[in-house]
């Protein structure tokens with residue numbers, strides 16, 4: 001073998017080869033050609049191997065330098081081996097099986113397979129194998145061409161990975177948007193207000209169920225239409241157009257725009273409109289959400305309420321009484337003109353302020369004991385009506401100012417359905433009071449004036465009676481006794497009148513002496529047993545309870561009740577008197593089995609000058625002040641008086657008095 005000169009590149013002619021190699025024969029030229037080819041293959045950048053297919057397991061018979069560089073193996077470690085050693089332990093690759101089949105079939109194949117260098121690092125091998133056949137077409141060898149495509153593959157993989165990730169993100173976002181969309185749709189659908197979504201050109205993109213229900217229209221006649229063309233163009237209002245068209249460019253929402261219109265299918269309605277911009281992230285367009293609330297019912301209610309309020313105010317103002325409405329806290333929420341006038345007069349003369357917004361209960365609390373002695377009573381009464389303890393409260397009270405002596409009647413009534421509010425009215429009763437006072441003065445004066453002549457008359461009659469009795473002139477003594485009895489009756493009436501006038505003047509003299517109540521009861525009962533022998537008057541009272549008070553006045557009360565019992569029950573019917581001692585008081589009751597009293601009269605029986613005046617109810621002449629005097633006496637002694645009665649079965653009048661200590 002001779003030296004082959006270095007090939008300088010370019011295409012080779014036959015002469016070139018002869019010159020280069022020094023060959024001078026045909027054989028030499030061929031040999032040189034082969035050598036040249038070897039060198040060319042060796043200097044190729046791709047790895048190249050040739051396997052011998054006629055030997056078992058396709059051993060490598062040729063490798064080029066690029067292959068050695070690529071794999072890190074030496075020629076000795078490779079020649080004679082099958083190329084599978086490049087796969088290391090990674091033997092389950094699809095490409096391996098494809099290679100096996102191609103080799104068996106003597107076919108060419110292009111695959112990408114993961115191979116491992118001698119140092120264990122991997123690379124992606126872009127492998128091309130092609131069969132080499134002899135002149136009979138028999139595959140004698142295989143040609144293999146390897147290229148390291150790791151970088152490209154990794155770039156591809158990275159690209160693939162990123163693409164996959166992008167697809168994943170798009171997928172997730174789509175789901176998210178779908179969910180958001182469904183979520184929003186469900187919210188929009190559950191909102192009872194009618195909602196419309198408009199695009200920038202005021203075309204309806206969508207509307208909710210409430211919209212279709214409210215306006216009784218179909219999606220087909222709404223969606224995609226210009227808002228201003230809907231219905232009978234009722235939304236085509238210049239002011240509304242201006243507001244709507246400013247929303248997107250100026251990011252300027254609007255609130256509570258009121259529209260009253262005649263809407264097709266539903267008639268005249270008042271709608272409240274609210275609109276704002278909504279951002280659509282998908283296509284970077286902004287839309288308008290228009291909310292429409294039908295406030296017709298509310299409007300009507302408001303108008304009705306205003307009308308009612310005006311009516312109430314007019315009624316209130318027409319009253320001469322001072323009327324105020326208090327809420328459940330006692331704050332004045334409404335007053336009439338009369339109240340305002342009075343409050344103004346009052347505020348200039350005193351510190352009291354009773355205008356709307358002020359708490360009336362606080363005002364009463366502050367005036368406690370100042371100007372008005374009745375303020376605490378009034379306060380208590382109002383509070384009781386407020387909490388439902390009593391259905392109504394009234395109180396007469398004086399209001400003395402430097403200019404005038406006035407009298408008022410305070411009336412407190414609950415405000416129905418207001419949970420604690422009340423109406424407070426002060427009625428000016430000065431005139432009535434003056435008349436009453438004059439009447440009281442008159443009664444007092446008349447009673448006093450009558451008392452003296454009656455006493456003289458009684459003395460004269462008694463004197464005459466004694467004289468004629470001595471002379472035995474019975475025809476004169478009998479009429480004189482009748483006159484005496486009438487004078488006695490008259491004296492009793494005058495006494496009652498005097499008591500009444502004393503009560504008015506607050507001068508019903510009451511002694512404060514302790515006495516055993518049962519002893520007094522027994523005395524009175526015994527007297528009555530003597531006067532009315534035909535009556536069985538039973539007495540129960542095994543108590544030594546002591547009452548501190550006016551013994552004569554209590555005796556007067558019991559006498560009055562017994563007199564009534566006798567008067568209003570049939571001759572011969574029994575009367576039961578009982579004294580019962582309880583924790584800190586005694587109860588005395590007088591029971592008859594007479595005509596009884598209807599329940600509707602019970603409450604008024606103790607009023608002064610009150611008498612039952614039913615035509616079919618048996619009554620007896622009198623002033624109707626007996627029970628009134630009884631009530632006044634018992635009240636002044638710190639007790640109570642009441643009646644229980646069933647018509648036709650009889651009555652029980654009872655009174656209770658506080659007990660002092662026991663006299664054992």
Ligand SMILES: Cc1cc2nc3c(=O)[nH]c(=O)nc-3n(C[C@H](O)[C@H](O)[C@H](O)COP(=O)(O)O)c2cc1C
Nearest residue numbers: 051058082083084086087099100129142143144146
């Ligand atoms: C010419 C030629 C070159 C080859 N080059 C490679 C190679 O670079 N890398 C590789 O993994 N396999 C290569 N192979 C394939 C393996 O040698 C073997 O045929 C394959 O792994 C299938 O057979 P097996 O299943 O018996 O291993 C080549 C095969 C031929 C014929």
